[in-house]
Amino acid sequence: MNTSRKQQIFVKTKQMPTLLSKLPNVGDTIFSQMNAVANEVQAINLGQGFPDYQPDSDLLDVVCQAMMRGPNQYAPMIGVPALRQAIANKVLALQGRQYDVDQEITVTSGASEALSASILALVHPADEVVLIDPAYDLYAPMVTLAGGKTVRVAMTPPGGGQSNFALDWDAIAAAINRNTRLLVLNFPHNPSGLTLRDADLDALEQLAAQHPFLILLDEAYEHIVFDERVYCSPVARPQLAERCVLVSSFAKTLQITGWKIGYCCAPAAISKEIRKVHQYMVFSVNTPLQQGIATYLSQSNATQTLSPLYQRKRDRLVQGLSKTRLQPLRCEGTFFLLVDTSKLGDQQERQMAIRLAREAGVATIPVSAFYENPQAAEANHQLLRFCFAKQDATLDAAIERLSVL
Ligand code: PMP
Ligand code: GLN
Numbered sequence: 001m002n003t004s005r006k007q008q009i010f011v012k013t014k015q016m017p018t019l020l021s022k023l024p025n026v027g028d029t030i031f032s033q034m035n036a037v038a039n040e041v042q043a044i045n046l047g048q049g050f051p052d053y054q055p056d057s058d059l060l061d062v063v064c065q066a067m068m069r070g071p072n073q074y075a076p077m078i079g080v081p082a083l084r085q086a087i088a089n090k091v092l093a094l095q096g097r098q099y100d101v102d103q104e105i106t107v108t109s110g111a112s113e114a115l116s117a118s119i120l121a122l123v124h125p126a127d128e129v130v131l132i133d134p135a136y137d138l139y140a141p142m143v144t145l146a147g148g149k150t151v152r153v154a155m156t157p158p159g160g161g162q163s164n165f166a167l168d169w170d171a172i173a174a175a176i177n178r179n180t181r182l183l184v185l186n187f188p189h190n191p192s193g194l195t196l197r198d199a200d201l202d203a204l205e206q207l208a209a210q211h212p213f214l215i216l217l218d219e220a221y222e223h224i225v226f227d228e229r230v231y232c233s234p235v236a237r238p239q240l241a242e243r244c245v246l247v248s249s250f251a252k253t254l255q256i257t258g259w260k261i262g263y264c265c266a267p268a269a270i271s272k273e274i275r276k277v278h279q280y281m282v283f284s285v286n287t288p289l290q291q292g293i294a295t296y297l298s299q300s301n302a303t304q305t306l307s308p309l310y311q312r313k314r315d316r317l318v319q320g321l322s323k324t325r326l327q328p329l330r331c332e333g334t335f336f337l338l339v340d341t342s343k344l345g346d347q348q349e350r351q352m353a354i355r356l357a358r359e360a361g362v363a364t365i366p367v368s369a370f371y372e373n374p375q376a377a378e379a380n381h382q383l384l385r386f387c388f389a390k391q392d393a394t395l396d397a398a399i400e401r402l403s404v405l
Helices: 003-014 030-041 057-069 081-094 110-122 139-145 169-175 198-210 268-281 287-299 302-321 349-360 392-402
Strands: 105-108 128-133 149-154 180-186 214-218 244-249 262-265 336-340 383-387
Touching (some): 081 105, 105 110, 110 139, 110 180, 110 214, 128 139, 128 169, 139 149, 149 169, 287 302, 302 392
Parallel strands (some): 128 149, 128 180
16 A cells, blocks of 8 residues: 555544444343343243244235235335224224324334334423333433433332332322423333223323323233233323324234334324424335235234233243242233242342353343343342243243253
């Protein structure tokens, strides 16, 4: 290389601006980390939440037909009309709220994009956003990117006669003030499986009457609730629906976590702002998948078969774990079961998860990862999250392995 070329590179390098991370404390998510451990030790992966079986072949057929027939070009920015109509029907049937197909429903790239676009559109610098711990990992970094401030309120952990985490409405009320822009609620709750009750909606209505905050509802597990529970969504109450953004996904409902199709429903003025972000973030979402899902929803009762399917799997795992030293907690919904590991020792949850993967060959997720500081004593309750969206044979093999501990 001649000298002037070398000099050029040197000068260029010297002129590089300092790289300032917007998320300095963020690394790979716990799901990627535990996938890596699972792959390394060839563990049965009950960590990241995804089914280990194929979606319904009828769904695959209609999506293939949609792709063959076309269109395969950009979908409308707000989503394919047939899918928005199917979402409106589904939300009316389950959540009990009628959303306008053109003004209030937007198809997004998974629940992740719906949540991210909502937070970026609604949270301004210095706004406070209340998160309930344990909280799904996406919310806090997105609030940071929006310039907002997270205010984290812990659920009461299990123990002392309480069979799972429980909402503490007094603590939530104490965290809300005139700077609160958003309260994020995720029910059925990942990771605890907790669902909302009418009394929770009463408490929320009382709070909403006192402060003008918005509510971001992550209902990604809406179709997976057990033991004949009646589904409770804040949007069923008109006073609350006015300030709610309802987010969900087809990932769990149709067992297609790799397709990344979700949506959000919100009053027109709120949807308008969210769409401004969505249109520049992704513009629009995969056309044939949207079309195929719309066709499938019009001819299948898939959403109704999920709760019984996963209830059987939950019961199989709970029953199997009775042969081990692991103690399952009550699980009301989702496809996650929390398991108490205290009989195995008192390591922090992350170490325990790694130990289970290495010693028993079963990968799980430490619940502490859903807290602001996973190492803190308040984040460690000796609990691991097991995903039971797995073939019966996978669950049985995992139980067999866990019996050695
Ligand atoms: N919210 C919760 C509570 C989740 O568990 C997940 C993971 N499925 C998401 C949002 C993200 O959903 P999606 O894969 O559709 O982006
Ligand atoms: N929602 C999935 C879970 O909780 C993870 C999705 C992801 O890896 N971001 O397991």
